[in-house]
Ligand code: ZN
């Protein structure tokens with residue numbers, strides 16, 4: 001409750017009191033606490049009003065204590081429009097990247113005297129800086145995710161398919177109290193691991209192959225995200241050297257994280273390390289085909305982006321992943337991912353699971 005009123009106050013102070021229509025559900029949750037799957041929020045200089053439908057009447061009143069709640073039968077947008085007319089809004093900002101076209105067209109037609117003004121990432125910018133209670137929630141989510149990994153990796157069986165291992169991991173998360181998986185769990189062995197976003201196959205995990213396991217849970221609304229490498233039997237010196245190179249790249253990137261550092265610098269550190277290693281005449285940094293990391297919180301992908309060219313500076317309270325990877329088509333993939341919080345003077349790794357390759 002206190003968190004939510006502080007967030008609404010921060011939102012208002014940043015926007016010179018211009019009314020904002022919030023359509024993105026994670027933003028509504030962040031500002032009011034409301035977790036329902038349908039809702040619209042109108043924030044004006046002196047009031048926040050949540051519009052939702054009768055399925056959520058008791059839940060909305062219980063959760064959104066710092067907002068007025070308006071319940072409709074069915075579509076809540078006509079009630080939102082009526083409120084905007086009653087308030088005689090001349091301007092209304094909307095979340096350009098988070099509104100559907102039908103809603104935009106509807107507001108545009110129904111509010112002819114109100115100028116609709118697109119804005120981008122107004123609430124998302126506030127969300128980039130996590131409060132102490134949010135960081136505590138993320139620690140819990142990460143601890144649960146790590147525990148689910150341990151539950152399963154210790155029972156890993158050569159008869160399991162990738163899809164079965166992924167299912168076991170998601171079941172372990174739910175059993176430990178997660179609301180669900182933060183994204184579809186990735187289990188990719190051997191050459192399949194060369195696809196960064198591989199979908200688990202109905203095929204057995206290959207012995208002595210590197211297996212990429214990328215998993216995240218949602219707990220208390222907050223996402224976790226971790227990638228670890230495992231193998232059923234020794235994968236051999238060449239593959240272990242790949243894992244070692246990625247571990248070193250990740251360590252160099254984490255080492256660069258502190259307030260004031262540009263995101264592109266952190267990304268560059270990982271690439272510099274990978275540049276030093278060659279495999280079959282190809283430099284490993286050329287096989288690192290995605291960015292080094294991303295913010296996370298109520299959503300699995302948030303700002304800031306730890307990527308080439310990103311000049312945004314890290315600030316205390318940001319929580320980001322550091323996940324360099326290399327992908328050799330037809331052979332294997334390696335990625336190692338931890339979650340790191342930016343502190344007053346440096347950073348703290350929030351993921352508890354050891355990073356080294358686990359040979360079973
Ligand atoms: Zn991940």
Ligand code: ZN
Nearest residue numbers: 225321323337
């Ligand atoms: Zn990630």
